[in-house]
Amino acid sequence: MGQTSGRQERSKKPEVAPREVMEAEIEIQNNKDETKEVKAKNQKLTSVFGLADLKNEAIGLYNLGQSCCLNSLLQVFLMNIRFTRILRRITVPSSPAQRRSSVPYQMLLLLEKMQCGKCKAVGPTELACCLSEHRVELFVQHDAAQLFLTLWNLLKKQMKKPELVEELCDLYTICIQEHVACQKCSFEVKSKSTMLTLPLPVLDANSHRLKTLEDSLQYFFRPEELTGQNMCFCQQCGRKTTFLQSMKLVHLPQTLTLHLKRFCFERSSRTHKLSHSLPFPQELDLRQVLTESQCQAEDSEKATWQYELFAVVAHSGSASCGHYCAYIRSLTDCKWYCFNDSEVCQVSWDDVKCTYGHSNLYWRETAYLLFYMKKHPQQPWPGVSECL
Template sequence: MGQTSGHQERSEKPEVAPSKVMEAEIEVQNKKEETKEVKAKNQKLISVFGLADLKNEAIGLYNLGQSCCLNSLLQVFLMNIHFTRILRRITVPPSPAQRRSNVPYQMLLLLEKMQSGKCKAVGPTELACCLSEHRVELFVQHDAAQLFLTLWNLLKKQMKKPELVKELRDLYTICIQEHVACQKCSFEVKSKSTMLTLPLPVLDANSHRLKTLEDCLQYFFHPEELTGQNMCFCQQCGRKTPFLQSMKLVHLPQTLTLHLKRFCFERSSRTHKLSHSLPFPQELDLRQVLAESQCQADDNEKATWHYELFAVVAHSGSASCGHYCAYIRSLTDCKWYCFNDSEVCQVSWDDVKCTYGRSNLYWRETAYLLFYMKKHPQQPWPGLSGCL
């Protein structure tokens, strides 16, 4: 009995001890692999936008009741990698009440919800409630250009880190120089200002249709004579005189936003939608579009004015009743997607071109906001540090 028992003890030790060692080694190895996997995943999340890029699926947003305009703009913001890199570095508000009313924080939560979920669409309910606290009405039709400005101002106001506010300005703001010159003497006033979008007319002063986006840009920067009732007071002449008003482009941001002024007021005070065809290019080089007299920038600045179309916010329907959707080109797979609230699908460039517009078909999708992104981004321009 004793020999048998002793033999059993000696035989168990070589079997049990290596098993524990092996389990410990496997556990350590698994932890190392998990750590590497988590680090790799986090690094990928920092550099690309969420589930849409990680799983080749685009995540939609449920319509909460006429929230198509908000949904389209949110998709444009959150699919912009340069914007999400800023958003990820915001300061988290300390109290629950502050977090509920903080637009950047609620937008970040929505981004994380879109990235971590397995659903085809998520609801932006918390963000919509947050916006309502800032007088952004729910369940009403919004104008995309106005709502874009409202969202941007709230983001800028509530980002507490000055360096992030500056990055946000550098990412979106356009710098121009305004010139007003008396036609009777040499008196001239110059002033610099910034804009979030370039509001481009689609008709000229004689109500003639402008044929291309390039025509709209050239017309926007074309000098305008201020005569008759529009004359200005000249300090040098001491009376009202004809003036020449013009704008010159000084600096363009990494993401350039163009607002096609498709809605106009008629004499009856009713808003009318202009749906005629207006082609826009996939690539836009402002150096080839604007004349030398329409620019106030050096060669280094102009060298960065080569853009590629990133997104289109399109409107269908009439001025009083309509629907918004967004066409966005993924920055990772370079494919176009249509974001129509909760429905998202891959589309072609020919599908995007359908938003050029067509006369007398007001219900068709018509491009309203165009977002272009620099092909060769440069360092943030120091001249914007004091703007806006």
């Protein structure tokens, strides 16, 4: 920073005129001021890119007006240490306008604000205004599954470093292989696709209630026969025939997101909520849930399909009027917390189980999004080895 320019060798001790002494003192003071300014900038960057994850206090988010859905999802993102480690390495936009419209950057600033402040809650105003520039409406009721997809797509699109985009995909995306086979001949079409969430039904095709999360997973991956109006054209048969459609798991991410399809459409085009009980486990081993025919993965891949529940986004109320909150297990102290906008409190597993649902209590909280995190006993993440 120019501190070495014009310096004299100390051992020579030359005689210096008074004016030169004054100029030297001014230069030294300027260098000191410059050093202080650099240190201050470095400290500010450190607070954004490093120290934020070291504080264990849970901070709430003020409701800006029907922003409970956004608040709940932001808490799930920012309480995930694996996600914040990606977020801290983003490229900071160069201009003020770019920074205002950058969702990753505004989310990073919110993380700093939450972790470095002394308030029990902060307002996500700047991030909300940023999202409005990307056609995410404010002051309206959002669907948590749709808003989660929107936020993730914006994060992926605006992260400039390819390696961060790849890490973000590895953290959240599910790889599926779809099989469509003609039942008249051996013709079969295979195609791979990625999904952010698994949209799990809570009712079967006959509107019977599925009893557990494991039942929903098995039903989602069950083969389905395409008959009648759903028949497909077979290139070998030269006509429409009955096909068997099935999906198989190829790869699961570090954070597995399950979407319980609690909202369904009636014939009257009205949406209603399915509030019946659907228990979900704290620990989920997909190898024990799915059959061999429902998987298309190597044994080394399937060996990592052991998960532990990390967060639950729950909805209370009806399909047209409701409220969201998030139950999250801290990766630093392994305790469950309820994030209800600005209010944050420690809860028990029994409190989380209250989100299973109840047939006769339509306004009660029911789990809508489930976030499971991979267990890595051989290579634990720093700071969370005791939890996972």
